[in-house]
Amino acid sequence: MHSYSSKPTFEKLDDIKNKKITIMGLGLNGGGEACVRFFLKHGAFVTVTDLKTETELKTTIDNLEKDSSIDKNCLKYVLGKHELCDFENADCVIKNPGVKFEGNKFLKVAKNIETDLSLFLHFSKSPIIAVTGSKGKSSTVSAIHYILQQGGFKSFLGGNITVSPLNFLDKTDENTPVVLELSSWQLSDLCGRKLLKPKIAVITLIVPDHQNWYHSMEKYVADKKLIYADQDKDCFTVCNADDEWGKVFAQETQAQVIWYGEGKNENLINALSVPGKHMKTNVTIAALVCKLFGMNEKLILKASKTFPGIEHRLEYFHSYKNKNCTFNFYNDSASTVPESTSAALDAFENDIFLVTGGTDKECDFSSLAKNIHKAKKIFLLAGTGTDKLITLLKERKVNYSKPYDNVQSLLTELKGTLIKEAQEKYADTNVTILFSPGATSFGMFKNEFDRGNIWKHLVKQMF
DSSP states (O other): OOOOOSSOSOSSGGGGTTOEEEEEOOOSSSHHHHHHHHHHHTTOEEEEEESSOTTTTHHHHHHHHTOTTSOGGGEEEEESSOOHHHHHSOSEEEEOTTSOSTTOHHHHTOSOEEOHHHHHHHHOOOOEEEEEOSSSHHHHHHHHHHHHHHTTOOOEEEETTTBOGGGSGGGOOTTOOEEEEOOHHHHHTTTTSOOOOOSEEEEOOOOOOOHHHHSSHHHHHHHHGGGSTTOOTTSEEEEETTOHHHHHHHHHOSSEEEEEBTTBSTTSOOOOSSOOHHHHHHHHHHHHHHHHTTOOHHHHHHHHHHOOOOTTSSEEEEEEEETTEEEEEEEOTTOOSHHHHHHHHHTOSSEEEEEEOOBOSSOOOHHHHHHGGGEEEEEEEOSHHHHHHHHHHHHTTOOOEEEESSHHHHHHHHHHHHHHHHHHTOTTOEEEEEEOOOSBOTTTSSSHHHHHHHHHHHHHHHO
């Protein structure tokens, strides 16, 4: 784990003026774009460099080109490659979390390295509620933000949920709670900086993830531990009582420990508008956090019951009727580990047609294979993760369709199956069509959000 200096590159915002900034990774999820705007706004000369081409980055580039509020004369693009001189000559390099520091010749020559999060945490005075974990991060931060707003707080939500906190830095002060979803990579980029001291730190369920990056659970979890590394007795760490890692975190943190899980606050939340036991857990965590933040308990319970869920997480978006049978379509594209898909299967009591599969990141698919019998039909998208799942399905003599090389061909086959099944088996019933990949999206899609949007678009088009 690389440790960064605790000395900030810029003490004051005025220090940014006329500095040469290299942004490493423009990307498509908003972080790089927010950094460009931030530095141009504060008078820097900005070089954007990305291994993706101009065509691949067109959406982000178009957004910047249309923005008349920024001085594009101070903006230069180096795309489809990196050039060493852009890193050597920069006063500061802004690192994308998805880039490893170790062995990177470009980052090695940088005078200073920051991220959008390190900049935000240095300049903002807001109380921070930070959430990390393997499963449930996005739903949990969204529920916290939703409940706080329903309670009258002017809160902001950012981080790994694809909203850079630099977008709202100038709107925050010491009375503005900021809820941050933090990936292990984002936490790793804060190591040594002494910037992250959340008033409340939450760690959701830990399962094997990103093992193609870390190659061991210990290294993966070491980054997660950074969320509470600088907390003290005036802070809170919210831990999972049902997770062995949660017990480790509770022993290590210097903050006050608050538990969630079986036997721990599980009756705090009852009725929800979104399905699934795991979603109830996420909203329970959110309710606990808001209570710790001082919100009225009656308001918390009222808001919890109306939390609508979020896009790409067990998102209901379409119905299709045939022969008095209703097929309800769900988008769970943010499921990128097998355990998430297994939990999604537990969320429904009616018959399920499951669409799953994708690219492997060295995860164990046995938990999904053990639970997949809950699906009446299984349709597979091609990928290295799918190949591992197929081996387990064959061992269990579980039937499945294909795998398919694209969503369109899969949906064509699915529609034929639905019409036939509606006539023969499912008249006058409701059936759930669940898209929950349990794997990453590399190769076939830009990312899991692109994957979910394509799924929704094609479903509405074909049904």
